[in-house]
Amino acid sequence: xxxxxxxxxxxxxxxxxxxxxxxxxxxxxxxxxxxxxxxxxxxxxxxxxxxxxxxxxxxxxxxxxxxxxxxxxxxxxxxxxxxxxxxxxxxxxxxxxxxxxxxxxxxxxxxxxxxxxxxxxxxxxxxxxxxxxxxxxxxxxxxxxxxxxxxxxxxxxxxxxxxxxxxxxxxxxxxxxxxxxxxxxxxxxxxxxxxxxxxxxxxxxxxxxxxxxxxxxxxxxxxxxxxxxxxxxxxxxxxxxxxxxxxxxxxxxxxxxxxxxxxxxxxxxxxxxxxxxxxxxxxxxxxxxxxxxxxxxxxxxxxxxxxxxxxxxxxxxxxxxxxxxxxxxxxxxxxxxxxxxx
Amino acid sequence: xxxxxxxxxxxxxxxxxxxxxxxxxxxxxxxxxxxxxxxxxxxxxxxxxxxxxxxxxxxxxxxxxxxxxxxxxxxxxxxxxxxxxxxxxxxxxxxxxxxxxxxxxxxxxxxxxxxxxxxxxxxxxxxxxxxxxxxxxxxxxxxxxxxxxxxxxxxxxxxxxxxxxxxxxxxxxxxxxxxxxxxxxxxxxxxxxxxxxxxxxxxxxxxxxxxxxxxxxxxxxxxxxxxxxxxxxxxxxxxxxxxxxxxxxxxxxxxxxxxxxxxxxxxxxxxxxxxxxxxxxxxxxxxxxxxxxxxxxxxxxxxxxxxxxxxxxxxxxxxxxxxxxxxxxxxxxxxxxxxxxxxxxxxxxxxxxxxxxxxxxxxxxxxxxxxxxxxxx
Ligand SMILES: Nc1ncnc2c1ncn2[C@@H]1O[C@H](COP(=O)(O)OP(=O)(O)OP(=O)(O)O)[C@@H](O)[C@H]1O
Ligand SMILES: Nc1ncnc2c1ncn2[C@@H]1O[C@H](COP(=O)(O)OP(=O)(O)OP(=O)(O)O)[C@@H](O)[C@H]1O
Ligand code: SF4
Ligand SMILES: [Mg+2]
Ligand SMILES: [Mg+2]
Numbered sequence: 074x075x076x077x078x079x080x081x082x083x084x085x086x087x088x089x090x091x092x093x094x095x096x097x098x099x100x101x102x103x104x105x106x107x108x109x110x111x112x113x114x115x116x117x118x119x120x121x122x123x124x125x126x127x128x129x130x131x132x133x134x135x136x137x138x139x140x141x142x143x144x145x146x147x148x149x150x151x152x153x154x155x156x157x158x159x160x161x162x163x164x165x166x167x168x169x170x171x172x173x174x175x176x177x178x179x180x181x182x183x184x185x186x187x188x189x190x191x192x193x194x195x196x197x198x199x200x201x202x203x204x205x206x207x208x209x210x211x212x213x214x215x216x217x218x219x220x221x222x223x224x225x226x227x228x229x230x231x232x233x234x235x236x237x238x239x240x241x242x243x244x245x246x247x248x249x250x251x252x253x254x255x256x257x258x259x260x261x262x263x264x265x266x267x268x269x270x271x272x273x274x275x276x277x278x279x280x281x282x283x284x285x286x287x288x289x290x291x292x293x294x295x296x297x298x299x300x301x302x303x304x305x306x307x308x309x310x311x312x313x314x315x316x317x318x319x320x321x322x323x324x325x326x327x328x329x330x331x332x333x334x335x336x337x338x339x340x341x342x343x344x345x346x347x348x349x350x351x352x353x354x355x356x357x358x359x360x361x362x363x364x365x366x367x368x369x370x371x372x373x374x375x376x377x378x379x380x381x382x383x384x385x386x387x388x389x390x391x392x393x394x395x396x397x398x399x400x401x402x403x404x405x406x407x408x409x410x411x412x413x414x415x
Numbered sequence: 416x417x418x419x420x421x422x423x424x425x426x427x428x429x430x431x432x433x434x435x436x437x438x439x440x441x442x443x444x445x446x447x448x449x450x451x452x453x454x455x456x457x458x459x460x461x462x463x464x465x466x467x468x469x470x471x472x473x474x475x476x477x478x479x480x481x482x483x484x485x486x487x488x489x490x491x492x493x494x495x496x497x498x499x500x501x502x503x504x505x506x507x508x509x510x511x512x513x514x515x516x517x518x519x520x521x522x523x524x525x526x527x528x529x530x531x532x533x534x535x536x537x538x539x540x541x542x543x544x545x546x547x548x549x550x551x552x553x554x555x556x557x558x559x560x561x562x563x564x565x566x567x568x569x570x571x572x573x574x575x576x577x578x579x580x581x582x583x584x585x586x587x588x589x590x591x592x593x594x595x596x597x598x599x600x601x602x603x604x605x606x607x608x609x610x611x612x613x614x615x616x617x618x619x620x621x622x623x624x625x626x627x628x629x630x631x632x633x634x635x636x637x638x639x640x641x642x643x644x645x646x647x648x649x650x651x652x653x654x655x656x657x658x659x660x661x662x663x664x665x666x667x668x669x670x671x672x673x674x675x676x677x678x679x680x681x682x683x684x685x686x687x688x689x690x691x692x693x694x695x696x697x698x699x700x701x702x703x704x705x706x707x708x709x710x711x712x713x714x715x716x717x718x719x720x721x722x723x724x725x726x727x728x729x730x731x732x733x734x735x736x737x738x739x740x741x742x743x744x745x746x747x748x749x750x751x752x753x754x755x756x757x758x759x760x761x762x763x764x765x766x767x768x769x770x771x772x773x774x775x776x777x778x779x780x781x782x783x784x785x786x787x788x789x790x791x792x
Contacts, residue, residue: 115632230723260494260659262720265703269719287633290662290705294712313709331637333666335689335704336711343666345637349602 076144077248077281078104078127083141085122085131092354096122096136098305101381106248109275109282111292111313113328114302115350120285123302124251127283128168129158146248164194167242171254173234177226183210184222187241194245209240213270232263236270243274250275253285268295289332293317301325304351304361307381311388321390323399324362360393368394368402445484448520448621448653449506454479455514456498456505460728473727475501477677478515480754483621488647488654490668490685492661492700494724497674499657503623506655507539508532519621537567540614542607544626549610550598556609557594560584563616583612588642604635608642615646623655628663640667661704665689673697676735677727679754683761693763693771695742718778734766741778742767 085097097119104110112120125131127143129150143150145166150158162168170176178186187209188202197205203222210218213236226234235255242250252271256264272295275282286292292299292313299316301309301324309322320326327346348365360366363374374393381391392399457472476498483489491499504510506517508524517524519535527535543549551559560580563569570576581591587608598606607627614622624643628636644667646652658664664671665685672682673696681694692698699718706712720739725731731738737747746766754764765771 115634232723260724261661261703262494262699263723264705265717265719266721268705269717288705289633289707290712293707293709294705294715317707317709328634329707331634332707333637333640333662334706334708335662335665335701336706336708337662337666343637343641345641346634347638349604349635350632 075106076103077106077108077146079142079144080123080127081142081144083123083126083143084139085119085126085136086139087136089135089354094353095139095356096305096353097126100141100302100305100307102300102307102310104249104281104283106281107275107279108298109284109296111296111299112283112285112302113287113289113292113299115287117350117353118302119305120302121253122305124168124253124283124285127251128162128166129153130162160194163190163247164245165247166249166251167245167247168251168253169235169238169242169255171257173231173238173258174226176238177234179226182223182225183229183237187222187237187244190241190244205244206240209244210237212243212274213237213240214266215240232259232266235259235263235267239267239270239274243278243280246278247280249281249283251283251285254287255284256291257286257288264291271295289317289328301328304353304356306361306391307389308362308391309389310381311385311390315385315388319385319396321384321388321396322362322392323366323368325390327365360391367406368392368399445487447482447518448485449483449655450518451482451502451506451515452480452518453515454502454505454512454517456501456510457513471728474677474730475727476505476512477730479674479677479679480515481672481679481682483653483655485620485653486647486651487669488656488667490664490671491655491657491674492659492664492671493674494659494700496724496727498677498727499659499674500625502674503541503625503655503657507536507541507623509541537563537617538619539621539623540617540619542610542614542622542624542627544629550606550613552598554597555594556584556596556598556601559598559609560594560613560616563613567617569616569618579616583616586615586646587612588638602635603631604638607631607639611639611642611646615650619652621653621655623657625657626659627656629658629660636663643667661700673700676724676730678735678764679762680736680765681763683763687761693757693761693768694736694765695740695767695771695774696736697763698771698774699741716775718775734764736765742770742774 081101083097083100084095087094087096100123112123114120126138131138138151184203184206187206191197191202191205206222207218210221215221215233215236229237256267259267268291271282284292284295296313298312300307301322303324309316309320309325316325317329320329330344331346333343346365351361358376358378360374360377360379363369366374377393379391379393381389384390454476455478456476457474459468460471460473461467462469479502491502493499501510505512512525519539524532524535557580560583561576564576564579570579580594584591584593589605589608598609601609628639631639640663647654656664656667668685670683671685671688672679673694675696681688681692681697688697689701692701699720702718718741722739725738733748733750734752737743740747752764752766754762757763757768
């Protein structure tokens with residue numbers, strides 16, 4: 074399979090009063106056609122900014138894409154004119170946002186909003202667009218679709234609005250769908266409906282998906298590959314199963330140990346990651362995770378930027394140590410603790 | 416010496432005593448701390464330009480009963496708008512109930528006058544979801560924690576108050592010199608700790624925690640959950656823990672109550688609720704929660720509920736869940752199922768909870784009910 078998207082050394086900066094924030098720092102990844110890539114990481118780690126950069130939607134000022142390449146189907150989007158981008162957005166790359174209410178226009182009917190992009194991108198006439206819009210609402214499971222086209226966003230529930238967003242995103246059969254926390258604002262039974270829907274549509278239409286979330290559970294079942302972001306950098310990149318079973322970056326390990334699982338045995342204690350994420354304006358030549366990392370070595374981790382390097386087949390991680398070194402460090406520590414027991 | 420100091424001196428003794436709830440010795444039997452009996456909170460709808468009551472009401476909480484035992488954590492889960500926060504606030508009388516009773520240590524709070532309530536309030540505190548909006552931005556953290564100590568006369572003299580503030584900050588894992596700082600200087604997790612310290616300043620026995628970690632980052636949530644568990648052990652606190660995240664609730668709770676549209680539909684020990692849910696709604700809810708493990712996720716079948724939650728303004732007759740329930744039979748629409756003990760304290764309100772084992776088979780026979788590939792175009 075060929076790469077549909079190749080992001081190389083992407084860097085995005087925001088110029089703020091307190092200094093320059095490098096929200097995305099030297100990020101690289103690839104996405105094949107039809108593949109689902111999950112991006113996880115805590116608040117402020119650069120997930121949304123990465124996806125907005127792919128769409129060339131970074132607000133400027135204060136933001137700017139400071140470097141890198143975004144190769145979409147062989148063409149660098151950073152060289153594209155705004156006019157070319159307009160033809161790509163909504164047509165070849167579509168996006169679903171976390172909060173459907175803020176991305177839908179409250180004073181236009183749902184029908185109007187769906188047909189608009191059909192007329193623009195698919196060169197459809199009024200009647201054809203309306204038929205297609207009805208079909209799309211049907212497709213995303215909204216009953217009595219024809220009638221509901223005449224309604225306004227506030228007449229829809231949160232889950233239905235998100236379905237409308239999906240219908241709009243899929244209207245022009247995009248090759249890439251970016252979903253930024255598409256279910257965070259929804260209830261869990263509605264979330265299940267929406268994820269199910271995205272999964273099915275993707276299978277049927279062969280769309281590649283970037284699924285951004287802070288819920289590791291959501292991507293565990295959906296993603297083929299995962300990207301873990303921390304402080305604007307990709308710190309781990311691997312197929313989903315090895316990432317969960319054999320994480321190589323201490324942040325990923327910490328994240329997996331700190332979340333409660335519905336199927337956990339009672340009494341399993343959560344192991345929190347101590348401390349807080351770093352202030353991006355003060356980040357220097359260091360591993361961004363070192364102040365919170367139990368493996369950090371003074372004079373090493375605080376003066377070196379760990380490169381994202383190959384650690385296994387199709388598995389990259391940004392830690393200065395190999396997994397056997399990390400395991401040995403843990404073993405030493407528990408041995409040292411055992412020595413203290415009288 | 417306050418209750419708190421004594422509790423601290425006794426270490427974890429309290430929690431251990433309450434953990435052994437099954438021990439049949441009378442003195443060790445769990446003591447009810449909060450008894451909620453047929454609690455109702457209805458919000459009258461107002462309409463027209465004059466805003467007169469229309470006679471209609473949102474039945475946010477509509478006949479809820481449960482008991483919270485001393486030292487335990489009762490989890491309260493359910494989807495947005497089902498009435499969890501309203502239940503919590505009505506228990507604390509922050510919103511006076513439309514009907515029913517709430518007894519705290521045997522005393523009926525619904526009957527209590529506002530003055531009596533003010534005196535009682537110290538023993539029961541609310542911890543809010545949003546650590547940003549629940550703190551006064553113009554007060555230093557120290558003053559904020561000191562305020563209730565002074566108001567309730569829990570310490571006399573500025574030195575004693577100051578010592579107590581430092582003690583509380585340490586208790587919640589914050590450095591004592593944070594007392595001089597203001598809320599905007601803190602992260603979400605730190606603010607939540609400040610909120611907890613402020614609630615603990617009152618030396619309460621009972622805390623209603625309304626989504627205390629939902630606004631926090633995943634890596635910070637575990638810090639606050641562990642803190643709350645540790646404080647419960649040390650201080651013998653009793654929690655009503657409200658959240659929509661089922662995994663978090665299951666982790667922290669001894670027992671869990673599941674709400675749907677203003678009613679508790681199931682209540683059981685946390686482990687039992689998870690391994691053998693007796694209500695179709697609980698079963699669907701549990702099956703919808705994603706588990707952070709690709710192997711588990713790939714082999715799992717999901718019951719996908721169709722449709723949205725109906726409006727609490729006009730809840731369905733009979734069983735409120737019947738409009739979305741894969742198990743529903745004609746009786747469900749006609750008669751409301753009673754909330755009964757199905758055995759050893761596992762309560763459920765469903766006509767068909769005896770046959771619940773068949774639910775997966777039934778869901779499978781209905782189109783679109785069970786997750787998995789099926790034709791869509
Ligand atoms: N318009 C903007 N102006 C200034 N700074 C911004 C802007 N948008 C993003 N940032 C900064 O860029 C960084 C990355 O933000 P981003 O929105 O990508 O995070 P995220 O990983 O999507 O987090 P969340 O999980 O909270 O959505 C943050 O530090 C944020 O403050
Ligand atoms: N002050 C109020 N006036 C009118 N209606 C209210 C009021 N407070 C709550 N409601 C309604 O009562 C119902 C229950 O609300 P409540 O806040 O208790 O739900 P919840 O379970 O806490 O939901 P969430 O998970 O979203 O916090 C909702 O339909 C809500 O709109
Ligand atoms: S009583 Fe009927 S409708 Fe209600 S949950 Fe049970 S089977 Fe479903
Ligand atoms: Mg984001
Ligand atoms: Mg609430």
